[in-house]
Amino acid sequence: MFELSECTLCGKNVDALNRVELEGTIVEVCDSCVKFGRAVETKLYKPMTKKLQLTKLAENNTELAVDYGTRVKKAREARTLTRAEFAQAINERESVIKRVEGQTMAPDDMLARKIERFLEIRLKEKYKV
Ligand SMILES: [Zn+2]
Structure with missing residues (x-):
């Protein structure tokens, strides 16, 4: 079981994100948003703890x-x-x-x-x- 991660672009929660380059920044997006950038790494499963994930989200959004x-x-x-x-x-x-x-x-x-x-x-x- 992998932790769900939120797509930076559409906010959808998915179990695997793709790292794409978008306007010079690396963002992590879901499968349907890959097309908006240049794929750097695909299918990143993150066996991340919920707590870490929440902290990460909070830091990016505070x-x-x-x-x-x-x-x-x-x-x-x-x-x-x-x-x-x-x-x-x-x-x-x-x-x-x-x-x-x-x-x-x-x-x-x-x-x-x-x-x-x-x-x-x-x-x-x-x-x-
Ligand atoms: Zn998305």
Whole structure:
């Protein structure tokens, strides 16, 4: 049994995707969408765990939550960490944390991931389609 993967183009869930080059990017599509690009690899079965798949989907389809600063602040305070302690724990400057919490600076992907892992929160949300 293979995990179902979603076609990048039509969104259909299939058990095997094909990797095609489309406008300079490699995308994974279902059999009926192969014709839209240049096939690079076909019939890719992915024995992928559901969890991995969901994470992957989420990463490709996320945006920063509107209240990301509050989420960081609340989670940090819940752990009774000062900004300085938190900054040190994730190897960042205190000023960076201050700006993220005050939402005057959007964390880049790497920083967002570090914060998410450390505080066990999510800063990114799925796009509302
Ligand atoms: Zn498709």
